[in-house]
Amino acid sequence: MKRRNLMKSSAALALAASVLGSAAWAENPVLKIGFVGVTSGPAAAWGISNQRSMEARADWINEAGGYKIGDTTYDIEIVSFDDQKDPKRAIAGMEKMAQEGIHYVVGPNVDDGAAAVRPVAEAQGIMYFPYAFPKELYSAPASNAVLGMVANYQSGPAIYKHLRDDKGVKTVAFVAANESDPLSQRDGGIEAAKSLGLEVVSDNVTYQVDTTDFTPVLTPVMRTQPDLLVLSGVSPANAPQLIRSARELGFQGLISTETAQDATVLREGAGDLANGFISVGGASTPEIASDDMKEFVKRYTDMFGEYNDESNTKVYALEYILATLNANPAGLDDVTAFQTTMDTFEAPNPFMKGDAKMRYVGTTSFGQKRQLAVPLVVNVYQDGEFQTLFVAEVD
Amino acid sequence: MEQILANGIYLGAQYAMIALGLTLIFALMNVLNFAHGQMYVLGGFVTYTFYGQLGWPFVLALLASCITLAVLGALIERFLFAPVIRRSSREESTMLLAAGLAFFFDAVILLVFGEKQRGVPKIVNGVFNWDFKLIMPYDRILICVLAILSIVSFILFMQYSKTGRALRALAQDRTAAQLMGVNVARYSMIGFALGAMLAGLVGGLLVTITGVNLGMGGPTSIKAFMMVMIGGAGVISGAIAGGIILGFMEAIGLAVLSQYGDITYLLIFVSLMIFLAIRPQGLMGKPWG
Numbered sequence: 001m002k003r004r005n006l007m008k009s010s011a012a013l014a015l016a017a018s019v020l021g022s023a024a025w026a027e028n029p030v031l032k033i034g035f036v037g038v039t040s041g042p043a044a045a046w047g048i049s050n051q052r053s054m055e056a057r058a059d060w061i062n063e064a065g066g067y068k069i070g071d072t073t074y075d076i077e078i079v080s081f082d083d084q085k086d087p088k089r090a091i092a093g094m095e096k097m098a099q100e101g102i103h104y105v106v107g108p109n110v111d112d113g114a115a116a117v118r119p120v121a122e123a124q125g126i127m128y129f130p131y132a133f134p135k136e137l138y139s140a141p142a143s144n145a146v147l148g149m150v151a152n153y154q155s156g157p158a159i160y161k162h163l164r165d166d167k168g169v170k171t172v173a174f175v176a177a178n179e180s181d182p183l184s185q186r187d188g189g190i191e192a193a194k195s196l197g198l199e200v201v202s203d204n205v206t207y208q209v210d211t212t213d214f215t216p217v218l219t220p221v222m223r224t225q226p227d228l229l230v231l232s233g234v235s236p237a238n239a240p241q242l243i244r245s246a247r248e249l250g251f252q253g254l255i256s257t258e259t260a261q262d263a264t265v266l267r268e269g270a271g272d273l274a275n276g277f278i279s280v281g282g283a284s285t286p287e288i289a290s291d292d293m294k295e296f297v298k299r300y301t302d303m304f305g306e307y308n309d310e311s312n313t314k315v316y317a318l319e320y321i322l323a324t325l326n327a328n329p330a331g332l333d334d335v336t337a338f339q340t341t342m343d344t345f346e347a348p349n350p351f352m353k354g355d356a357k358m359r360y361v362g363t364t365s366f367g368q369k370r371q372l373a374v375p376l377v378v379n380v381y382q383d384g385e386f387q388t389l390f391v392a393e394v395d
Numbered sequence: 396m397e398q399i400l401a402n403g404i405y406l407g408a409q410y411a412m413i414a415l416g417l418t419l420i421f422a423l424m425n426v427l428n429f430a431h432g433q434m435y436v437l438g439g440f441v442t443y444t445f446y447g448q449l450g451w452p453f454v455l456a457l458l459a460s461c462i463t464l465a466v467l468g469a470l471i472e473r474f475l476f477a478p479v480i481r482r483s484s485r486e487e488s489t490m491l492l493a494a495g496l497a498f499f500f501d502a503v504i505l506l507v508f509g510e511k512q513r514g515v516p517k518i519v520n521g522v523f524n525w526d527f528k529l530i531m532p533y534d535r536i537l538i539c540v541l542a543i544l545s546i547v548s549f550i551l552f553m554q555y556s557k558t559g560r561a562l563r564a565l566a567q568d569r570t571a572a573q574l575m576g577v578n579v580a581r582y583s584m585i586g587f588a589l590g591a592m593l594a595g596l597v598g599g600l601l602v603t604i605t606g607v608n609l610g611m612g613g614p615t616s617i618k619a620f621m622m623v624m625i626g627g628a629g630v631i632s633g634a635i636a637g638g639i640i641l642g643f644m645e646a647i648g649l650a651v652l653s654q655y656g657d658i659t660y661l662l663i664f665v666s667l668m669i670f671l672a673i674r675p676q677g678l679m680g681k682p683w684g
Contacts (some may be wrong), residue, residue: 040501040511041610048510208616208660211604213409215535216649218401237512237608248522248532262511268447269514269606306509 037107070329087116183235240269407642416593432616433500438598439607468591627680
């Protein structure tokens, strides 16, 4: 009898705790923000760094009591969908977001996925923030896509110009994976290099995305003896192997890319051979990281065990969405109000020291403001960490 | 030409090792192990953990990979494949099980080891450079030699050991082997464990060169299937031949065709389709299976 009473009491206690718990959790209404991107397969690192950045930031916001938009404070919930880098899956993911009433989605991570979801996003009133570079996604009549990072045709010329002027680079070779993103980035890079007066000595060597040994791939490129080897659109998984193979083949010149990389991956995969490797990053190098950025890195590390330097850039999308909604709460249900606000939006950039601002840019590249003003931080890898080479801005 | 030959031998040796485990499991159990690539990745991560993270000597870390995968393979055979084969005569059942295992391993690897590319310190420093005609880092040469030694050891084991003879008997005719007193259940488990161990061994060896990440499993399985199809499914010597042929095709294609973009694999796949249309059983396979 006593045992039965104990069981009843326990059950009642558990029920009460769960009701109270959910009531406490549900104190704030929930604002759902979506993520559609690749979190499995060879390119998983790209999407996972997005997803985890959003989850770490959302967790931080919720822990602090929520995010105030207008008169209401919201808890932030991240709804994620793995598109497996497949455009068909990306469309399914965007449709799922529409069914859940989500108006703001981060992703997809690649060109074809970002292009595929455009009709769904525009028909269903979803603003989406891809990490893909085709200009037609962001130029009128396209309206709902906002580029989440700095494009290669924006960072490439700045890097090449710096290397030409400061390092005396005269000849360039390009290597890219045989996929739409890296190939389009390679073509953009070639165009930018030529317009700066650099001689392109190799531009057609490509590799399968699942290549694990790059020595045979790079052997013909090394024979052209370029001053600069550009790894167009290289994934963090492939970058250390390419660097290592190039150095082992005796390449003494500079190596760069316009994609974000991770210092730990470079250290483990290429060691000292990666010293001097130039890539594009966000805002966590010591010279420019604010206390909020350091706190974000700490929270991300605590939550997931290890930080990913790609998140320096990817932390921004959620911040922009929330700050823009805060500037005009009508955007919660009406993306046209959000779009209108984008033209004049400006807020302090919490992740950078000084008086850096968050604002939408892209007028020069797309004819309309459809890009996040993520700082263009060009990093150089040295002895296990990134150092800031130079910082620039995109208009 | 020297560089192409060296690249071909190096790629061929590592590919042959990858294909060996797959074809062994197929020969013994008629199971297309779609999770073979994931087992290879797991082997890489075990070596990464022990050698790269915990600082064990490389040989011990490699041994840990082999043992881990062998135990895992034995458990998988005993508790998953054996019951399914016993209860279902449909080949799709084991194929679905293997595909499910591949997804399961991907998820486990993501949870345990994360999404990042991982690498370990080089086991040998330096680069062999013969007047720029032939450039090959010493660690690649060492791994190539170790891979060839492993293949030779495996062949000798299969040829002359009691277990090897039993496994070959099982592969030739399961029923006849059983009638001759071979413990089919036991040797099936040993064979699967051996196949998985080979995946772990090659994963552990190659992590020193290529690093490892969770996305490598699927493409590795596809390449392994290609080699097995070229050489003939279920034939050990066929897998070795398939691996070497694929390695040389890749090395020659990348060197000769690089100026035309990435058409090497396009040509390899076209050649494979034509070859299989003419000889569907592969180089050394038998038309009746």
